[in-house]
Amino acid sequence: MTYSFRRFFGVILLYSVFSLALLAPISGNEVIPSGAPDFIPHTIKIIQAAAALQEGQFPIRVEPLAHNALGYPAFQFYSPFVFTVAGYIYRFFSPSNPFISLKITLWLSIIIGGLYIYRLAREINKQEISALLAGIAYMSAPYLLININARGDFTEVVGQGILPIVLYYTYKTYFSEKLSKECGFAHI
16 A cells, blocks of 8 residues: 555545544434434435335435325425435445434535545645544534534535535636646636
């Protein structure tokens, strides 16, 4: 293994363990926490998403079990991507408990958010330790923790995990020398 691969694996491992610590308040699998009111409707939507995937919907659009199995087009309004990912996790990795799939999806999105902030910070300032700290600071931001532990807002947390990907690739595209030359701009 090369040094860069070991370093990257170490960063992922660090962020994985750190995000588990951030999700500790919702670590129980037997009862959905009542302190975060949105966990219950999101868990129900994950069950609906798995049922939609089971019946062949892709992308998912309709909750097939809603209204006495007549369906309801909820996924046209509420983030079908997030529930598709959670629905697949529920079907294949945790078929006995949809709340586990919600937590796995939250865990993965927090790791991805921290990892891409790390990559962005490393790209900007070229310093490893400050990039590591930037990722940890993003992962432990108060608004993110409030969305997880107080509100239980599943889609918003996943959106906050996706945002650093957008920021990183926007930065890379904007400062790309090839793009600058093609457009006739001087590289900054």
